[in-house]
Amino acid sequence: MKQLAIIVSWAAAVFACLFLLAPLVVIAAASFSPTPVFDLPTGGASLRWYSRIGTLDGFWPALWLSVEIAVLSTLISLVVGTLAAIAITRGKLPGSEILAAALVSPLMMPGLVLGIGLLQYYRSVGFTASWSGLLLAHLVITLPYVARTMIAGLSRFDFTLIEAGLTLGCTWPQSIVRVMIPALAPSFLIASLFSFLASFDNYPVSIFLTDVRTKTLPIKMLQYIEEAPDPTIAALSTIILAGTVALLLIADRAVGLSRMAGTAE
Template sequence: LDGFWPSLSLSLQIAVLSSALSLVAGTLAALAIARGRLPGATALGTLLVSPLMMPGLVLGIALLQYFRMIGLTATWSALLVAHLVVTLPYVARTMIAGLSRFDFTLIEAARTLGCTYAGSVIRVMVPALAPSFLIAGLFSLLASFDNYPVSIFLTDVRSKTLPIRMLQYIEEAPDPTLAALSTLILAGTLVLLLISDRLVGLHRMAGTAD
């Protein structure tokens, strides 16, 4: 498995960072949309989730042409921006659904009891939206880590994400190595689900996804 470590490291870096950035940007956008105070909120919501409606190959080619046009040649940076485009819709869609069920008067009630605005958000909103945060983070993390159709247009010989490296390996030297690696990835996914169940419960996550 030694030959896969650079690709695994690259995929993890891109997945974690793009998911974190998506959580911040997607939550802020969802807040603006859910509160209904932003002009064109409906159009913004449609724009945020539009990448989900596009074939991955089309999105990958469009991003490749755009990066060439603006002169972005760094593979790592291009992958990060592209995966941000891929993961942001998952976060935005999940957070909009979660915030649509949140009672914002609870924040005002907390403020009347002496909390600052930031304190009321941290003590009231964040715990209430924990399932939404968790499921959005998981969806975006897995969507980035497993992405192939967009990444294939942006990698180079030295920098390849794990899905691309695995596909090339099976074409060049098919052996049980890929089966072992796939088992490890599946085990890691199950561990994430178990941790999520411990933190907020899978039934609450399923309710948020609906």
């Protein structure tokens, strides 16, 4: 019986891993396809699609916009979310449990509904700057990830360490920079990673807030796939995946993937 349970759980884990990797393998394989069809390569490999990424219509502006929005919204959310997480975990705030729940709640709300809500909202107040509108919207997408990770991280942080720093002759800003930020570095790393990916890959909110000139990469990608699904998109995704493998290896060394998955170790 116990053996059976162990076999079942290992079988499920191996299946889950293969199942999750399957589409990624297809993408990577298709990127080397010698033929202009988004499919598994038959006979020979080719790098031609990699050199074509940059020539996709409107690719560079879309990539730049997505990176810009993802980096800026992550940075702002990191500052704002960490400050709020300090207020919440120190328990000095009446109603802090409600605020904590509210900050994480957009994570569970349908992105599409937030998208149309913001569209109506911007229209009704006559706000037409699509770049800033997109950035503000992405703050709502990234803030829950930062708040969740930082609340968890800060609830394990010993605030008396800051006082220790003060006693040892640091000023307030010094003890924050030298004591608190290094101790929280793993949480910052995890929060940034999730927050960046959430913004960078967002489709359902952005689709309602972009105009002809400001299109994010996911919107462009769906458009490319619907118009002409050639392996260029696969090549682009493979580069992003390779970058992520590198990031995960670094994160595993620096933080440990178990900790990223939310366990306290």
